[in-house]
Amino acid sequence: MIRAIALDDEPPALRVITRFCEQIDFVDLQKTFSRTDQALTYLEQFPVDLLFLDINMPSMSGIDFYKSLPQQAVTTDRMVIFTTAHAEHAVEGFNLNAVDYLLKPFTFDRFLQAATRASDYYQFLHAPAPxxxxxxxxxxxxxxxxxxxxxxxxxxxxxxxxxxxxxxxxxxxxxxxxxxxxxxxxxxxxxxxxxxxxxxxxxxxxxxxxxxxxxxxxxxxxxxxxxxxxxxxxxxxxxx
Missing domain, CATH: 2.40.50.1020 (LytTr DNA-binding domain)
Structure with missing residues (x-):
């Protein structure tokens, strides 16, 4: 089971991610946050496997938030799926080795595709060598x-x-x-x-x-x- 959190300053977007995660049996969305400081405090105590991060937030962008995370705040795999309403932000997110990016508004099928990529990569990293x-x-x-x-x-x-x-x-x-x-x-x-x-x-x-x-x-x-x-x-x- 992939442990995940979501960070977005828009509550409706968090509700969508929550609803979609409830339909996927391999992602455990443990918490959602609308403030970066609350998310960081949580991550310092409870490392997770996957982050759903909104890019365009007022206090700190999702990209800057991801760059600022201390190593211990997430597992060594550091999987991230960026969400954004602006396609031009995708390139910068991709340069941070994101598993995927979701352009808002996204459908459940597109969300499932991104989550499946994260799951496949997670299994690849954790599977026995053969x-x-x-x-x-x-x-x-x-x-x-x-x-x-x-x-x-x-x-x-x-x-x-x-x-x-x-x-x-x-x-x-x-x-x-x-x-x-x-x-x-x-x-x-x-x-x-x-x-x-x-x-x-x-x-x-x-x-x-x-x-x-x-x-x-x-x-x-x-x-x-x-x-x-x-x-x-x-x-x-x-x-x-």
Whole structure:
């Protein structure tokens, strides 16, 4: 059960969150607050797993409140879902590694989607090691996205961004380095022979390589070049 609190200066918004949480069996909304000082006092005594935070509040924004929290005030996972009536605040909330953001007024289905993301991430962080390594979490589109490792077709580098091509889904574009995504993938298990960087702009799952010809390989009908600086490592995996 995920322990949560909600902070919003508008009582109607707190009533909506309370009503929605009552319909979800994996979120225990322990308290609601309309003042930041009361919420902070509570958190210093009773750490929680998830915070629903309104961004636009008069005394202190939800973002500033979240930044000001002492480490002991929440569990180490520090999950937060920001709520806001202003879409332009979403970017700043996303930069604080929010699980999701809800644009007011939001429906129960949208609220459930955000809460489910928090639940999935909570289970991922707390599950035994063998159970948590079949997927990765990537921040994109102002939310945390769960990607099954076996569904990754290939990864393409685009300057400061990565384009993760996923089976039966649209690609996910995220601000991330090739080194960082490889580290995430190296931590996974049950991925067959794993992933291999074959070019400065491409990482491929070894199990999805369909054909190798000259200095390129074929994956899902896409021809991917093998870079000169990666050719030696590739030849070790696939000797002629």
């Amino acid at each position: 159970a948590r390594h079949t997927y990765i979490y990537i921040r994109a589109d102002y939310r945390l996205n769960k990607i099954a490792v076996n569904d990754i077709v290939f990864i393409e580098g685009l300057d400061d961004y990565l384009k993760i091509h996923v089976q039966n889904s649209k690609p996910i574009v995220t601000r991330m380095t090739m080194k960082a995504i490889l580290q995430k993938l190296d931590e996974t298990e049950e991925t067959g022979e794993g992933f291999l960087r074959v070019h400065r702009s491409y990482i491929v799952p070894v199990s999805r390589i369909e054909a190798i010809k000259n200095k390129s390989l074929l994956i899902a009908g896409q021809e991917i070049p093998i870079g000169a600086s990666y050719e030696a490592d590739f030849q070790k995996r696939f000797p002629a």
